[in-house]
Amino acid sequence: MRYLPLFIAAVLTGLISLPARADFHVFACEPEWTALARTFMPDAHFTTATSYLQDPHYIEARPSLIAAMSRADIAVCTGASLEAGWLPALLQRAGNTDIQPGQPGLFFAADHAQLFAPHDHVDRSMGDVHPEGNPHVHLSPDQLPNIAKALAERLGAMRPDNSADIFARYIKWRVNWNFHSANWQERAKALQGRSLVIQHTGFGYLLRWLGIDATMDLEPKPGLPPSASHLNQLLADPRLEDAAAILIASHQNQKPAQWLSAQTRKPILVLPGTVTDDSKTDTLAELISEIINRLESAMPEVANGSL
Numbered sequence: 001m002r003y004l005p006l007f008i009a010a011v012l013t014g015l016i017s018l019p020a021r022a023d024f025h026v027f028a029c030e031p032e033w034t035a036l037a038r039t040f041m042p043d044a045h046f047t048t049a050t051s052y053l054q055d056p057h058y059i060e061a062r063p064s065l066i067a068a069m070s071r072a073d074i075a076v077c078t079g080a081s082l083e084a085g086w087l088p089a090l091l092q093r094a095g096n097t098d099i100q101p102g103q104p105g106l107f108f109a110a111d112h113a114q115l116f117a118p119h120d121h122v123d124r125s126m127g128d129v130h131p132e133g134n135p136h137v138h139l140s141p142d143q144l145p146n147i148a149k150a151l152a153e154r155l156g157a158m159r160p161d162n163s164a165d166i167f168a169r170y171i172k173w174r175v176n177w178n179f180h181s182a183n184w185q186e187r188a189k190a191l192q193g194r195s196l197v198i199q200h201t202g203f204g205y206l207l208r209w210l211g212i213d214a215t216m217d218l219e220p221k222p223g224l225p226p227s228a229s230h231l232n233q234l235l236a237d238p239r240l241e242d243a244a245a246i247l248i249a250s251h252q253n254q255k256p257a258q259w260l261s262a263q264t265r266k267p268i269l270v271l272p273g274t275v276t277d278d279s280k281t282d283t284l285a286e287l288i289s290e291i292i293n294r295l296e297s298a299m300p301e302v303a304n305g306s307l
């Protein structure tokens with residue numbers, strides 16, 4: 001211990017250099033953006049504000065998140081009002097000037113996507129809708145490449161010394177995504193034209209891409225909890241008969257789906273709405289593959305078209 005002051009002095013004067021450490025901090029609002037950014041910068045530090053077991057529309061601005069945000073080099077979020085209920089407060093309390101709106105340190109995936117179902121006029125009576133359109137774009141097979149490219153470019157611009165590595169990893173990601181996408185497209189042929197009852201529009205982009213009808217929603221309006229009167233209306237909907245299953249996300253309350261399932265004997269599919277820690281669903285490509293697996297097993301009769 002008596003050499004400690006000498007050691008400190010040596011470090012301070014640059015005689016001894018400490019091991020290089022990853023010094024890039026990424027704050028991700030949702031786990032899918034951690035998964036994507038980690039592909040490009042595996043050595044960075046990551047903090048993820050939400051998990052697949054949480055509703056990303058509503059979380060608490062916990063002190064640990066404020067601390068993580070205050071030291072972040074970049075915040076990667078969905079945008080399009082998905083985090084409107086908590087991100088502005090978090091940004092303000094963290095007081096990190098690098099990641100304020102308009103700065104390169106705040107990246108919104110939705111800015112690099114084409115959103116569906118925009119609403120011109122929004123008020124609470126319409127539910128918690130997102131005026132820019134459905135923000136849940138992370139499961140869109142044809143829009144992810146654009147988002148991934150923009151994110152890789154942004155990270156590269158912030159870390160020019162690493163930009164060649166980041167770009168190489170993006171190319172590798174893209175090749176892998178194209179490979180998966182061709183496989184999904186092939187499998188979509190058998191799923192096309194089928195229908196599901198959903199709860200919120202979290203899987204909307206993927207279902208639309210697969211050609212699956214998802215217009216029957218347990219929610220009366222996006223973001224409004226299922227009500228008894230709405231569920232009864234749904235029960236009387238003639239389209240319900242053709243629905244193969246009721247699809248809900250892992251973080252959602254299962255009671256409304258269970259009620260409808262009890263009335264109709266339709267199976268309930270519970271799927272993670274985003275990546276998890278499980279190796280079967282820990283990247284967006286793995287997750288989409290797994291969702292398609294589960295849809296296929298819920299629709300075993302897809303090949304001959306009979307119910």
Ligand SMILES: [Zn+2]
Nearest residue numbers: 057135136201
């Ligand atoms: Zn939403």
